[in-house]
Amino acid sequence: MSRHGLLGLTTPLWPIRYKPLPDELLSCWLVRLAHGHGMKVQTFCNLLFGNRLQVWNRDIDRLAPAWLLDALVLHTGTPADVAYGTTLRVFEGLLYPKFRLSGHLPWIQNLQMYHRTRQGFGQQYCPACLASDEVPYFRKTWRLSLKTFCVSHNCQLLDRCQACGAAVSFHRMDMGRAELLPDAPLSACHACGFDLASARREPPRVIDEEAFGALANIVDAMDAVATGGLSDLQAGTLAVLRHMTVMMLSRKQKLHLLQYMADLFGEPTPEIAAASRPTIEAQSLTTRHVLLLWSTWLLCLPSQRLAQAWTSGAFRYSHLMRDFVAPPSWYVTHVVDYIQRHSLDDRGRQPLLELGVEARRSTAAVRTQAPSGTGVTTPSKRMLSMRVGLPLRLLKKVS
Numbered sequence: 001m002s003r004h005g006l007l008g009l010t011t012p013l014w015p016i017r018y019k020p021l022p023d024e025l026l027s028c029w030l031v032r033l034a035h036g037h038g039m040k041v042q043t044f045c046n047l048l049f050g051n052r053l054q055v056w057n058r059d060i061d062r063l064a065p066a067w068l069l070d071a072l073v074l075h076t077g078t079p080a081d082v083a084y085g086t087t088l089r090v091f092e093g094l095l096y097p098k099f100r101l102s103g104h105l106p107w108i109q110n111l112q113m114y115h116r117t118r119q120g121f122g123q124q125y126c127p128a129c130l131a132s133d134e135v136p137y138f139r140k141t142w143r144l145s146l147k148t149f150c151v152s153h154n155c156q157l158l159d160r161c162q163a164c165g166a167a168v169s170f171h172r173m174d175m176g177r178a179e180l181l182p183d184a185p186l187s188a189c190h191a192c193g194f195d196l197a198s199a200r201r202e203p204p205r206v207i208d209e210e211a212f213g214a215l216a217n218i219v220d221a222m223d224a225v226a227t228g229g230l231s232d233l234q235a236g237t238l239a240v241l242r243h244m245t246v247m248m249l250s251r252k253q254k255l256h257l258l259q260y261m262a263d264l265f266g267e268p269t270p271e272i273a274a275a276s277r278p279t280i281e282a283q284s285l286t287t288r289h290v291l292l293l294w295s296t297w298l299l300c301l302p303s304q305r306l307a308q309a310w311t312s313g314a315f316r317y318s319h320l321m322r323d324f325v326a327p328p329s330w331y332v333t334h335v336v337d338y339i340q341r342h343s344l345d346d347r348g349r350q351p352l353l354e355l356g357v358e359a360r361r362s363t364a365a366v367r368t369q370a371p372s373g374t375g376v377t378t379p380s381k382r383m384l385s386m387r388v389g390l391p392l393r394l395l396k397k398v399s
């Protein structure tokens, strides 16, 4: 009898048929299944899929190969939608319009796979969640750039082992070890054995109460989506949020939003990871947290706060739309158009001049270009203080 048969792995239903835990990642579920059968991860996968289909040299939580998911559906008796719900594709349509197998994906932390090792710190965790789990496991939302803290535990996430600094690689905890450690939880660091669940816990920095509350609502909404629940969070809101981080991270001339925010809050400018076009996904946890708080702060009163930033020379009018694919209508109406109208009358300048294509138009000509239905009303300081377009404030707390 073959080894397969002995272990019962060729029968439709495996002896161990764990189901995914709430918000559990596919990779974590697979490791639990292997260990549940008393096998090393690599051995388990080789038995199932042979050497031809490599599992661990890729980011399976993102790539989610159908042959792997279908095998888990067949052998564990898990409903297909639940199994397929363990991948990062569940955020399609909310975090990014269309899922892509390769290249950059907005809001998804990159693991920077190199063979089977993870060079990047894309797998975050909440030590308090791991400590309170009956069986410690890793969540999909811990792969998201916009989740920098756990709302349930008011705890800053971590992205590496506090003892040795290694990136989290729970799939490698039994590699290179002669004996499988059957009782070792997945929260043990693969490199040094330190229990990540016992890592020192820090509350997240708040900086601004309102912005922190809004960001907590967004994190709550992502948690709800990740567990198959509903949320009233709009994709457009997240797109604008990300565009704010794009503007802060940009190295374009005349774009000083990052410095402006730092000065406004009396903070040093956060350290930006070097790249020709830095993105939020490539930044450290600390930097992401600050950028997200500043961005949510801007979006709590978007027209007023962005107009003030623009008036202070933090960016040019054109930056509001540059490289922004499909911005939501509230942003165009209440922020972009609003600043354009405001700029015409309050500063006596033509915003379209900044686009570089309307240089010879007179002020009158520009006025006729104003968006239909809005007209060019007399601006006013009062208008600036009006609260229009409050996507974040309108977000209801998801219970």
Ligand SMILES: [Zn+2]
Residues within 6 Å of the ligand: 126, 127, 128, 129, 130, 150, 151, 152, 153, 155
């Ligand atoms: Zn937690």
Ligand SMILES: [Zn+2]
Residues within 6 Å of the ligand: 161, 162, 163, 164, 165, 166, 189, 190, 191, 192, 193, 194
């Ligand atoms: Zn370690």
